[in-house]
Amino acid sequence: KQTKDSVTLSWSSGRYQLRVWRSPFRLEILCEQELVVTFNSKGLQEIYHTLMEHKTSVIEEQSELLYIILRNTCCAFPGPSSVGADLCLHGFRHVYGLPEHSDNLQLRDTRDGEPYRLYNLDVFAYQLYSRLGLYGSVPLMVAHKPDRTLGVFWLNASETFINIQYSPTDHQVTFDSVLRAEPQTDVHWLSESGVIDCMVLLGPSPQQHFTQYAQLTGYQALPPLFALGYHQCRWNYIDEADVKSVDSGFDRHKIPYDVIWLDIEHTDGKRYFTWDPVHFSEPTRLQQHLEKKKRKLVIISDPHIKVDPHWSLYCEARDGEHFVKDREGQIFKGSCWPGNGKPLLFNVTTRAWYSRCFSLDKYKGSTPSLFVWNDMNEPSVFSGPELTMPKDAVHCGGWEHRDLHNLYGFYQHMATVEGLITRSGGLERPFVLSRSFFAGSQRLGAVWTGDNVANWEHLKISIPMVLSLSLAGIVFCGADVGGFIQDPEPELLVRWYQAAALQPFFRGHSANVTNRREPWLFGDEVTAAIRTVIQQRYSLLPYWYTLFHQAHTSALPPLRPLWVEFPEEESTFSVDSQYMLGGALLACPVTEPGIQEVKIFLPGSGEIWYDIRSVQSYEGGRTLSLPVALDTVPVFQRGGSVVCRSVGSCSCTAELHPDCNLLSLQGIADGELYLDDGHSFRYRDEKAFCLRRFSMLSGRLYKGMQYLKGKASPVFLLSPGTKDISAAFQYMETCCKLTVNTGNLRVAMDWEIQIG
Numbered sequence: 001k002q003t004k005d006s007v008t009l010s011w012s013s014g015r016y017q018l019r020v021w022r023s024p025f026r027l028e029i030l031c032e033q034e035l036v037v038t039f040n041s042k043g044l045q046e047i048y049h050t051l052m053e054h055k056t057s058v059i060e061e062q063s064e065l066l067y068i069i070l071r072n073t074c075c076a077f078p079g080p081s082s083v084g085a086d087l088c089l090h091g092f093r094h095v096y097g098l099p100e101h102s103d104n105l106q107l108r109d110t111r112d113g114e115p116y117r118l119y120n121l122d123v124f125a126y127q128l129y130s131r132l133g134l135y136g137s138v139p140l141m142v143a144h145k146p147d148r149t150l151g152v153f154w155l156n157a158s159e160t161f162i163n164i165q166y167s168p169t170d171h172q173v174t175f176d177s178v179l180r181a182e183p184q185t186d187v188h189w190l191s192e193s194g195v196i197d198c199m200v201l202l203g204p205s206p207q208q209h210f211t212q213y214a215q216l217t218g219y220q221a222l223p224p225l226f227a228l229g230y231h232q233c234r235w236n237y238i239d240e241a242d243v244k245s246v247d248s249g250f251d252r253h254k255i256p257y258d259v260i261w262l263d264i265e266h267t268d269g270k271r272y273f274t275w276d277p278v279h280f281s282e283p284t285r286l287q288q289h290l291e292k293k294k295r296k297l298v299i300i301s302d303p304h305i306k307v308d309p310h311w312s313l314y315c316e317a318r319d320g321e322h323f324v325k326d327r328e329g330q331i332f333k334g335s336c337w338p339g340n341g342k343p344l345l346f347n348v349t350t351r352a353w354y355s356r357c358f359s360l361d362k363y364k365g366s367t368p369s370l371f372v373w374n375d376m377n378e379p380s381v382f383s384g385p386e387l388t389m390p391k392d393a394v395h396c397g398g399w400e401h402r403d404l405h406n407l408y409g410f411y412q413h414m415a416t417v418e419g420l421i422t423r424s425g426g427l428e429r430p431f432v433l434s435r436s437f438f439a440g441s442q443r444l445g446a447v448w449t450g451d452n453v454a455n456w457e458h459l460k461i462s463i464p465m466v467l468s469l470s471l472a473g474i475v476f477c478g479a480d481v482g483g484f485i486q487d488p489e490p491e492l493l494v495r496w497y498q499a500a501a502l503q504p505f506f507r508g509h510s511a512n513v514t515n516r517r518e519p520w521l522f523g524d525e526v527t528a529a530i531r532t533v534i535q536q537r538y539s540l541l542p543y544w545y546t547l548f549h550q551a552h553t554s555a556l557p558p559l560r561p562l563w564v565e566f567p568e569e570e571s572t573f574s575v576d577s578q579y580m581l582g583g584a585l586l587a588c589p590v591t592e593p594g595i596q597e598v599k600i601f602l603p604g605s606g607e608i609w610y611d612i613r614s615v616q617s618y619e620g621g622r623t624l625s626l627p628v629a630l631d632t633v634p635v636f637q638r639g640g641s642v643v644c645r646s647v648g649s650c651s652c653t654a655e656l657h658p659d660c661n662l663l664s665l666q667g668i669a670d671g672e673l674y675l676d677d678g679h680s681f682r683y684r685d686e687k688a689f690c691l692r693r694f695s696m697l698s699g700r701l702y703k704g705m706q707y708l709k710g711k712a713s714p715v716f717l718l719s720p721g722t723k724d725i726s727a728a729f730q731y732m733e734t735c736c737k738l739t740v741n742t743g744n745l746r747v748a749m750d751w752e753i754q755i756g
């Protein structure tokens, strides 16, 4: 439809409409005649065009697609141009996303101070509840109200600021007169350079929103199974003997783990791709030692190449012109760990060269069980403004650093990942951890929250930080256990292990000036508590792996704010101290010292929740006070769910034995298990995987239990083509727990267990 002032397009049988107004220019998206989003709601684009020369808005209404080209300029930045826009999100009072900030999950109204800033920076011991930039950026804002989840994706990699205004403010909402006012959230985006490339994702369900975002930026890579195990890192394990002794410490104390890590000191004078000739003289032997136990080694590799004309890798990079230039056209010099090193620029040729550096023949001392950690890739430049690269440095094609700053780490991550895939002839899944990231980094691997501190506040903030990352697609994330900087007291260390075991990336790490903190150094009680937590992580790995399969194929994050599972329950919208792990488990890690009791909100009236330790059941829609001891980790399983666990002990992920665990009140339960070889691309190329659904259908389980008592063996295993057999079982009446020995029934076969 067209009028003098507007053009209206509709889709979805007229359910959705887009209305474009000419003057003042604005775009409105409506659903069933109700406004959802207005773009250029404050008409600020009109104001800017008086400041400088610009191209006016052009609407080509004849073409099949509607193209809207906007270009504007303003004076907020010293660079040549900047872009900005206002959006009004109608009916929304909760917005999230925009990582990375050390802040609550729900974004705050910025009228009281600074806007949220997206600018990747190396911030040592970062301040909490700050809106300044940290290591990575995802310019995705997620808004939610009971009937809609909506995303605003602002695709721009230059320094970006976001202002947020909630109306009416929370404060006013309590007054009757304002209560009736329709809530809205006004958002202002401003980027230092580029064009406006803004996408609105309409949901309406959280799941649809995740899929829409993944269709734009990619799905989470399926990690190798070992990467979901426990990682032990320190700056630095000093030599081969040290590594072997820490490795055997895990066996001695019966604590499973999969990967040991080496920080910068493993290199020969901070030349990445080399080994310290004294402390790591036989790197292959070390990796083989670990590989015999099915464990891996991860080494650090930063994007800074040490200037050393006697080092072949430096000469190759110099001769291949792989270095960033300064504004005068000279090779850019910036200091980082290698001293006066040169950060690489990441054009396609450079990336291909850098990827090849990871090949087994070129990277001497590397084996297929060596994996990589990209650090300092914001990039960190000790001598630069805000410890990063100056904005006028010049990349390939003449691009100024200001245009693509937030993408720098992403491209190093990408080149490293490509290097590992190529190294294996395209057969093996890579594992690369990166500190810096951008929208789409989920396609590459894992990220962590950088240089955190060993205190309770940092433990507490790790939860909203990983939830924000998860909402923005970067779902394989975690925070360093114990805090990287300073020494945690034993209670904090235990609580940190408990919380981090329920986060996707699970790594203990500590700085060079801290005391050693391997799990067995703090007495038997602490060792036992940490052992229990890591063992529980391993027993839940079949569930974690299945959740990663879901993230990989349907973009649902393993870690979900409560509102993702309970989208209509407003009482969940601001909760960020507890969360859902998949659809079945609710986690509420203890993050405060010396407490005897925690308050836990169990959402969903009509839901039943089971404390996974006591198997005691609780009704949803209430807040529970749960007594806690040092070894209590409050986790609840949702009634009606099936969670697959691994049984028995193991020393690493290669020894897992999946099993099923089902909880239900009504006799109906449902869940999935995904299995494959755990390391290759055969699941993708040859469809070599197994995805099983476990359903419990008819009958009331509780009644079945009553019936069980009188009979000798009322549990039958039914499998097509075989005779029905009665199965051995145990029944614990106190907690209504039935354990069935399923003998040779395999997960990949179809079968049925009939009770009673």
Ligand SMILES: *[C@@H]1O[C@H](CO)[C@@H](O)[C@H](O)[C@H]1NC(C)=O
Pocket (backbone or CB within 6 Å): 320, 321, 322, 347, 348, 349, 350, 396, 397, 398
């Ligand atoms: C990328 O770098 C290579 C090697 O220096 C150069 O030949 C090529 O022109 C560069 N590409 C672009 C787009 O600048």
Ligand SMILES: *[C@@H]1O[C@H](CO)[C@@H](O)[C@H](O)[C@H]1NC(C)=O
Pocket (backbone or CB within 6 Å): 512, 513
């Ligand atoms: C830790 O590393 C920093 C940076 O290299 C160095 O200055 C310091 O001396 C190191 N401290 C120890 C105890 O190794």
Ligand SMILES: CC(=O)N[C@H]1CO[C@H](CO)[C@@H](O)[C@@H]1O
Pocket (backbone or CB within 6 Å): 155, 156, 157, 158, 193, 194, 195, 196, 197, 403, 404, 407
């Ligand atoms: C440069 C520009 O005008 N806009 C860019 C904003 O950032 C994204 C991510 O790099 C680019 O794809 C856009 O072209």
